[in-house]
Amino acid sequence: xxxxxxxQTVLAKKAHIVARxxxxxxxxxVIEDEIETRAYExxxxxxxxxxxxxxxxxxxTAEVAAVLKICHEENVPVVPRGAGxxxxxxxxxxxxxxxxxxxxxxxxxxxxxxxxxxxxxTGRTNLSVSGAVEENDFFYAPDPSSQLACAIAGNIAxxxxxxxxxxxxxTTNNLLGVTMVMMDGEIVEIGGGHLDAGGLDxxxxxxxxxxxLGVVTEATLRILRKPEGARPVLIGxxxxxxxxxxxxxxxxxxxLPVAIEFMDRPCIRATExxxxxxxxxxxxxxxxEVEGSEQEIEVQLDRIVAIARRHNPVExxxxxxxxxxxxxxxxxxxxxxxxxxxxxxxxxDGTIPxxxxxxxxxxxxxxxxxxxxxxxxVFHAGDGNMHPLILxxxxxPGDLELCEDxxxxxxxxxxxxxxxxxxxxxxxxxxRDLMLDQYAPEDLEIQMAVKDVFDPKWLLNPAKVxxxxxxxxxxxxxx
Amino acid sequence: xxxxxxxQTVLAKKAHIVARxxxxxxxxxVIEDEIETRAYExxxxxxxxxxxxxxxxxxxTAEVAAVLKICHEENVPVVPRGAGxxxxxxxxxxxxxxxxxxxxxxxxxxxxxxxxxxxxxTGRTNLSVSGAVEENDFFYAPDPSSQLACAIAGNIAxxxxxxxxxxxxxTTNNLLGVTMVMMDGEIVEIGGGHLDAGGLDxxxxxxxxxxxLGVVTEATLRILRKPEGARPVLIGxxxxxxxxxxxxxxxxxxxLPVAIEFMDRPCIRATExxxxxxxxxxxxxxxxEVEGSEQEIEVQLDRIVAIARRHNPVExxxxxxxxxxxxxxxxxxxxxxxxxxxxxxxxxDGTIPxxxxxxxxxxxxxxxxxxxxxxxxVFHAGDGNMHPLILxxxxxPGDLELCEDxxxxxxxxxxxxxxxxxxxxxxxxxxRDLMLDQYAPEDLEIQMAVKDVFDPKWLLNPAKVxxxxxxxxxxxxxx
Numbered sequence: 005x006x007x008x009x010x011x012q013t014v015l016a017k018k019a020h021i022v023a024r025x026x027x028x029x030x031x032x033x034v035i036e037d038e039i040e041t042r043a044y045e046x047x048x049x050x051x052x053x054x055x056x057x058x059x060x061x062x063x064x065t066a067e068v069a070a071v072l073k074i075c076h077e078e079n080v081p082v083v084p085r086g087a088g089x090x091x092x093x094x095x096x097x098x099x100x101x102x103x104x105x106x107x108x109x110x111x112x113x114x115x116x117x118x119x120x121x122x123x124x125x126t127g128r129t130n131l132s133v134s135g136a137v138e139e140n141d142f143f144y145a146p147d148p149s150s151q152l153a154c155a156i157a158g159n160i161a162x163x164x165x166x167x168x169x170x171x172x173x174x175t176t177n178n179l180l181g182v183t184m185v186m187m188d189g190e191i192v193e194i195g196g197g198h199l200d201a202g203g204l205d206x207x208x209x210x211x212x213x214x215x216x217l218g219v220v221t222e223a224t225l226r227i228l229r230k231p232e233g234a235r236p237v238l239i240g241x242x243x244x245x246x247x248x249x250x251x252x253x254x255x256x257x258x259x260l261p262v263a264i265e266f267m268d269r270p271c272i273r274a275t276e277x278x279x280x281x282x283x284x285x286x287x288x289x290x291x292x293e294v295e296g297s298e299q300e301i302e303v304q305l306d307r308i309v310a311i312a313r314r315h316n317p318v319e320x321x322x323x324x325x326x327x328x329x330x331x332x333x334x335x336x337x338x339x340x341x342x343x344x345x346x347x348x349x350x351x352x353d354g355t356i357p358x359x360x361x362x363x364x365x366x367x368x369x370x371x372x373x374x375x376x377x378x379x380x381x382v383f384h385a386g387d388g389n390m391h392p393l394i395l396x397x398x399x400x401p402g403d404l405e406l407c408e409d410x411x412x413x414x415x416x417x418x419x420x421x422x423x424x425x426x427x428x429x430x431x432x433x434x435x436r437d438l439m440l441d442q443y444a445p446e447d448l449e450i451q452m453a454v455k456d457v458f459d460p461k462w463l464l465n466p467a468k469v470x471x472x473x474x475x476x477x478x479x480x481x482x483x
Numbered sequence: 484x485x486x487x488x489x490x491q492t493v494l495a496k497k498a499h500i501v502a503r504x505x506x507x508x509x510x511x512x513v514i515e516d517e518i519e520t521r522a523y524e525x526x527x528x529x530x531x532x533x534x535x536x537x538x539x540x541x542x543x544t545a546e547v548a549a550v551l552k553i554c555h556e557e558n559v560p561v562v563p564r565g566a567g568x569x570x571x572x573x574x575x576x577x578x579x580x581x582x583x584x585x586x587x588x589x590x591x592x593x594x595x596x597x598x599x600x601x602x603x604x605t606g607r608t609n610l611s612v613s614g615a616v617e618e619n620d621f622f623y624a625p626d627p628s629s630q631l632a633c634a635i636a637g638n639i640a641x642x643x644x645x646x647x648x649x650x651x652x653x654t655t656n657n658l659l660g661v662t663m664v665m666m667d668g669e670i671v672e673i674g675g676g677h678l679d680a681g682g683l684d685x686x687x688x689x690x691x692x693x694x695x696l697g698v699v700t701e702a703t704l705r706i707l708r709k710p711e712g713a714r715p716v717l718i719g720x721x722x723x724x725x726x727x728x729x730x731x732x733x734x735x736x737x738x739l740p741v742a743i744e745f746m747d748r749p750c751i752r753a754t755e756x757x758x759x760x761x762x763x764x765x766x767x768x769x770x771x772e773v774e775g776s777e778q779e780i781e782v783q784l785d786r787i788v789a790i791a792r793r794h795n796p797v798e799x800x801x802x803x804x805x806x807x808x809x810x811x812x813x814x815x816x817x818x819x820x821x822x823x824x825x826x827x828x829x830x831x832d833g834t835i836p837x838x839x840x841x842x843x844x845x846x847x848x849x850x851x852x853x854x855x856x857x858x859x860x861v862f863h864a865g866d867g868n869m870h871p872l873i874l875x876x877x878x879x880p881g882d883l884e885l886c887e888d889x890x891x892x893x894x895x896x897x898x899x900x901x902x903x904x905x906x907x908x909x910x911x912x913x914x915r916d917l918m919l920d921q922y923a924p925e926d927l928e929i930q931m932a933v934k935d936v937f938d939p940k941w942l943l944n945p946a947k948v949x950x951x952x953x954x955x956x957x958x959x960x961x962x
Contacts, residue, residue, distance in 0.1 A: 117735040118838035119867075142737060163684070176687070177656060192926055198834040198867055201691065202904040202914070202921050203948050204930040205642070208655070208687015212680065229737025256596045258621060258708025299778045357676040359597035388598075388677060425681040435681070442681050447671055450936060451683040457932040469682050 018057055021080055021102070025060055028070035033108070035059040044103045047088045047095040048150075049434060051404070056083065056097035063108045065183055065191060065221040072219065073189030075102055081466040082187070084215040086158030087129065089150040091351055092432030094161060094214050098466055104219060106157045112136045113222060119197050121180055123224045126157035130164075133225060142227040145172035148428065149337060160220050162430040163212030167336070168293075170386035171262045172228065174428065176211040183222035184210060187459045197224055209454060214430045215465035217458040234262065234295035236332045237305055239312045240286035240319035244268055244369065244381070247288035248361035250315045251385045254292070255358050259307055264386030265291040271339050271380040271393070278342030281335025284319040290385065291336055339382040340393075347395040349380070350407050353429035354418030358388045367417055368392055375410040377403075389427035390418070416441050431469045439471055452478055497536055500559055500581070504539055507549035512587070514538040523582045526567045526574040527629075528913060530883070535562065535576035542587045544662055544670060544700040551698065552668030554581055560945040561666070563694040565637030566608065568629040570830055571911030573640060573693050577945055583698060585636045591615045592701060598676045600659055602703045605636035609643075612704060621706040624651035627907065628816060639699050641909040642691030646815065647772075649865035650741045651707065653907065655690040662701035663689060666938045676703055688933060693909045694944035696937040713741065713774035715811045716784055718791045719765035719798035723747055723848065723860070726767035727840030729794045730864045733771070734837050738786055743865030744770040750818050750861040750872070757821030760814025763798040769864065770815055818861045819872075826874040828859070829886050832908035833897035837867045846896055847871055854889040856882075868906035869897070895920050910948045918950055931957055 022036045035041055036058045046053040057080070062068045075082050081101040088095050097103055109125035115137055116122070122137055122144070130151040133144040147166035148154055158164070160182065165174040172178065181195030195207040210217055241247040251264055267275070267289045276283050283289060290312075294304040309320055323329040343349050356364055365381065372379045383391040392414055396407040415425050415435065419442050425435050439448060452470055455462070455478075462479040470478075501515045514520055515537045525532040536559070541547045554561050560580040567574055576582050588604035594616055595601070601616055601623070609630040612623040626645030627633055633643070639661065644653040651657065660674030674686040689696055720726040730743055746754070746768045755762050762768060769791075773783040788799055802808040822828050835843050844860065851858045862870040871893055875886040894904050894914065898921050904914050918927060931949055934941070934957075941958040949957075 116836075116838065117737075118731045119836045120734055120737075140737075173656075176684070177652075190925055192929070194926075196901060196903075197836040198902040202910050202918055203927070204688050204695070204933055205655070205691045206688060206929065206933070208690070209683055209685060211687070212684045216683070229739070252597045255599055258596075258599075258619075260708070296775075297779055297782060300776055303776060355677040357595075357598045359595065422675060423677040424675075431681050439681055446669055447673075448682070450671070450685065453936040454683055454685070454688075454933060457929060457936065 021074070021078055022058055024074045024078070025058065025071060025102070028074065029060060029062060029067055033061045033063070033067075035061070044085065044088070044097060044105070047090040047093060049091055049093040049096070049432065052093050052096050052433060054097050054099055056101050056103045057099065059103035059105060061105050061108050065185060068104065068185045068219055068221050069189045069191055071102070071104060072185050072187055076188045076461070076463065079461065079463065081463045083465050084157065084161070084219045086127070086155030086161065087153050089154040090158060090162065090432060091353065091429040092426070092434040094430045094432040094465070094468060096433055101466065106155060106219070106221065109221060116197065117142065120227055121197050121224050122227050123222060124156060126160065126220050126223050127155050130154050130156060130159055137227050141230045143230050144225055144227055145169070145178050146175050149340060156223050156225070157220055160211055160223060161214050162428055165384065165387070165389060165428040167263045167265055167384060169384065170264060171260055176208060178226045179207065179211055179223060180226055181207065181224035182210060182220045184218040184220045186218045187461065187464050192218070195224065212430075214432065214469050216455050216469055217464070231295035232297050233301060234293055234329070235301050235305065236291050236293040236323050236329055237308065238283070238319065238321040238332060239290045239292065239317050240284045241288045241315065242286055242318050244288045244365045245362040246315050247290055248365050248385070250290065250312055251361055252359045253311050254308060255386065257307065257311060259304060261292050261294045261304065261308065261386065263291065263293040263384070265336050266381060266383055266385035267336065267339060268381040270378060270395070271343060271382040274342040274346055274380070275335050275339050278345055279335050279338040281331050281338070283335055284321075286318050291332055336382070343380055343393050348398040349393040349395050350411055352390070352392045352394065352411050352414055353427050354390050354415050354423055354425060355427040356388045356390060356418050356421050356423035358386070360421040360423070361385060361388065364390070364417060364421060368414060371410065371413060375406060377407060377410055388423065412438055433468055436467070436469060437471050439469070448474065500553070500557055501537055503553045503557070504537065504550060504581070507553065508539060508541060508546055512540045512542070512546070514540070523564065523567070523576060523584070526569040526572060528570055528572040528575070528911065531572050531575050531912060533576050533578055535580050535582045536578065538582035538584060540584050540587050544664060547583065547664045547698050547700050548668045548670055550581070550583060551664050551666055555667045555940070555942065558940065558942065560942045562944050563636065563640070563698045565606070565634030565640065566632050568633040569637060569641065569911060570832065570908040571905070571913040573909045573911040573944070573947060574637075575912055580945065585634060585698070585700065588700060595676065596621065599706055600676050600703055601706050602701060603635060605639065605699050605702050606634050609633050609635060609638055616706050620709045622709050623704055623706055624648070624657050625654050628819060635702050635704070636699055639690055639702060640693050641907055644863065644866070644868060644907040646742045646744055646863060648863065649743060650739055655687060657705045658686065658690055658702060659705055660703035661686065661689060661699045663697040663699045665697045666940065666943050671697070674703065693911065693948050695934050695948055696943070710774035711776050712780060713772055713808070714780050714784065715770050715772040715802050715808055716787065717762070717798065717800040717811060718769045718771065718796050719763040720767045720794065721765055721797050723767045723844045724841040725794050726769055727844050727864070729769065729791055730840055731838045732790050733787060734865065736786065736790060738783060740771050740773045740783065740787065740865065742770065742772040742863070744815050745860060745862055745864035746815065746818060747860040749857060749859035749874070750822060753821040753825055753859070754814050754818050757824055758814050758817040760810050760817070762814055765797050770811055815861070822859055822872050827877040828872040828874050829890055831869070831871045831873065831890050831893055832906050833869050833894050833902055833904060834906040835867045835869060835897050835900050835902035837865070839900040839902070840864060840867070843869070843896060843900060847893060850889065850892060854885060856886060856889055867902065891917055912947055915946070915948060916950050918948070927953065
């Protein structure tokens with residue numbers, strides 16, 4: 005008998021895995037056809053694509069456990085996937101991996117107003133969590149720009165934030181407990197509807213772990229009562245750094261608006277052309293929203309406007325109605341789409357101490373000249389979560405690579421001023437090698453040793469988060 | 484030459500360790516005299532005592548690192564100690580261990596209002612963190628009853644809360660970063676003055692880890708602007724369970740007071756006799772505090788009072804002045820001391836979902852009759868953190884043991900209704916074996932494997948947190 009060719013070996017292996025998966029899942033929950041698996045070949049970082057071996061769409065924690073048990077036995081890597089809106093390649097497949105999509109797991113399992121929590125399957129979209137409790141005037145606070153599409157699973161994996169997180173915190177501050185399936189198929193419950201944990205609190209390390217530790221299938225989330233009212237004010241400046249200084253002065257004064265959003269001229273112009281939000285044409289714009297009772301709103305806005313006036317704003321415009329408020333936010337929420345209409349861009353995600361805003365904005369502008377690539381800035385200024393958009397021309401040879409180098413330099417700058425490589429998009433594949441700029445080898449070693457505990461074979465979401473060489477080495481040792 | 488007796492071996496070993504410690508610390512920072520080490524023989528769980536081999540009082544992170552490196556090389560266990568106010572034996576020495584006290588490390592390293600943070604050495608007391616920023620009208624939110632004495636190191640170790648944590652969260656919600664020394668002397672920086680972390684976020688698992696993972700020497704803490712005003716209201720009921728139902732109705736309505744404190748008749752009477760706070764003589768008392776502008780305070784209190792009236796309160800008394808407010812809080816803050824004046828008591832610390840308050844109060848009262856031991860309840864009702872005080876007579880043979888059994892049953896009840904063994908006192912030695920009631924062996928295995936990563940020899944704070952048999956087994960394997 006002839007030796008099978010390598011291709012035949014791969015096909016035989018695939019057929020074997022798929023047969024085992026079909027034995028534990030409904031017919032339509034296992035996708036192996038090459039055309040259909042293309043739907044899973046990338047996430048929102050579309051520059052990188054790779055179809056997986058297969059994709060599965062389980063409907064329950066028990067099905068997820070069955071899938072993982074099989075993949076663990078067969079040494080097949082698994083890439084968990086929420087809604088695929090990740091911007092850093094966190095859900096990018098490898099050719100030998102099974103994509104585990106949680107999209108069919110979108111039930112509300114429990115709404116509990118007495119304990120101010122809701123329990124959902126993690127395939128549920130962010131916005132529909134609030135939807136499930138809004139009739140009682142409650143909401144779920146973290147609000148990523150992609151909230152209409154993104155899944156709670158991905159929010160937990162990336163520790164997602166959003167415009168209103170300055171006051172309410174990011175996912176980790178609103179997550180009370182999870183049901184998680186480990187790579188060997190074991191189901192664990194961590195946290196829950198009560199304060200604190202006995203022994204080591206593992207919930208914090210699971211939140212933001214980008215699918216490295218397990219597949220989170222159910223989540224208990226804190227819900228909050230909707231505020232009585234809310235009102236944004238637009239403040240325009242003729243200088244980026246002055247706008248940055250104004251933000252840090254507001255924080256320093258101890259005022260805590262719900263949101264402080266920042267946009268610079270390239271973003272303002274693109275947004276105006278796209279959404280017609282009526283933004284003034286200036287160098288930098290702050291959108292600051294406060295909430296509470298009418299009187300409380302007025303007191304806070306008065307203090308904010310008083311601080312802003314010391315920085316010679318070119319425009320101060322308080323929203324006068326619900327329509328005006330909606331229009332102001334529509335502009336901000338359209339900014340990424342608007343930029344995409346006129347340019348190819350790469351969206352970065354770094355965090356810095358708020359006091360460093362003016363310096364970092366100046367350095368980005370200098371680096372923009374050095375690299376010869378324009379940058380638009382639109383981000384959550386209040387908590388120092390920056391999203392510089394580097395504009396490039398995908399059809400110009402070498403432009404993408406130049407853009408990637410520039411991006412890496414901006415993220416190194418964030419680390420240099422005491423910040424971090426990522427706010428809410430995760431490390432993914434995009435920033436795995438930059439982790440060496442953030443962490444000493446000993447620090448990374450601790451993180452990887454914690455991964456060893458949960459996933460000793462290093463099968464979960466391979467080649468992400470940790471420097472590629474380090475995670476390859478780890479994987480080889482474990483096999 | 485004769486073989487040395489066991490005592491001589493211990494003494495020689497002690498002399499050797501002490502000599503090495505003296506080589507890296509100032510003269511007065513190493514305590515070996517038996518009389519002096521008695522000061523460290525227990526924490527606030529005084530029923531358990533054991534003098535350590537020696538105690539050290541380093542003044543810097545570098546000195547802590549030097550101490551740990553020596554103890555690691557010599558296989559000497561180390562028990563970290565904040566101010567020794569722990570109520571669950573978290574800082575209890577073993578006879579072969581060195582106590583590492585952080586009391587001399589109490590500097591403010593940085594106050595940074597632009598980034599709303601303060602960086603301190605962890606020996607600093609909780610209240611003096613607020614003290615360092617109060618001239619600018621900021622404060623540090625977590626406020627344990629022991630805040631005058633307890634150290635930030637212990638707050639981090641136990642993830643401490645306090646009366647005002649319903650609104651502001653507990654330590655983990657207000658901790659941004661730490662400098663931590665690992666058992667082998669390596670110094671790591673985790674988190675900092677920026678949002679989020681790249682890769683695995685280890686800060687959450689360090690907070691509340693009861694000194695199992697490392698010695699935290701410096702902490703970056705979130706500070707908040709003081710509210711414009713605050714006002715408590717006292718509401719009395721003639722039934723415990725009705726008071727519990729009132730609490731869960733307030734939470735369900737989406738109102739978020741700063742504090743909802745609960746006291747029952749035994750505590751009210753003891754407190755009145757002790758502090759003369761003018762509390763009404765009734766079955767159960769809620770102290771509910773709201774804050775904000777004058778109008779905001781009124782709106783919130785009106786809603787709370789309306790809910791309370793539906794439960795037929797026997798008294799509703801809004802504070803009319805700063806003096807009255809101080810008196811109301813003085814009573815609550817004196818409750819533990821007051822109970823101590825009239826009884827021996829054991830103070831428990833369990834958390835439950837708030838909706839379970841009425842049921843759990845009823846069960847505790849039934850169990851009180853079964854055991855023949857009285858119970859006083861004074862606790863943070865808003866976030867379900869219960870502190871039942873079981874009264875016993877230390878001079879009556881068998882009463883302490885009966886009390887411990889009763890306590891264990893109450894904590895099992897907390898777990899049974901979906902809660903947790905500990906809110907803010909930690910597991911310590913008190914509840915280590917009850918961990919088996921909270922966690923499945925596989926879940927504990929994960930926690931212990933995480934400890935392996937940070938402290939492979941199991942030298943840090945031995946015999947705490949994990950079931951004694953399991954942690955002994957772990958330690959034997961590692962040596």
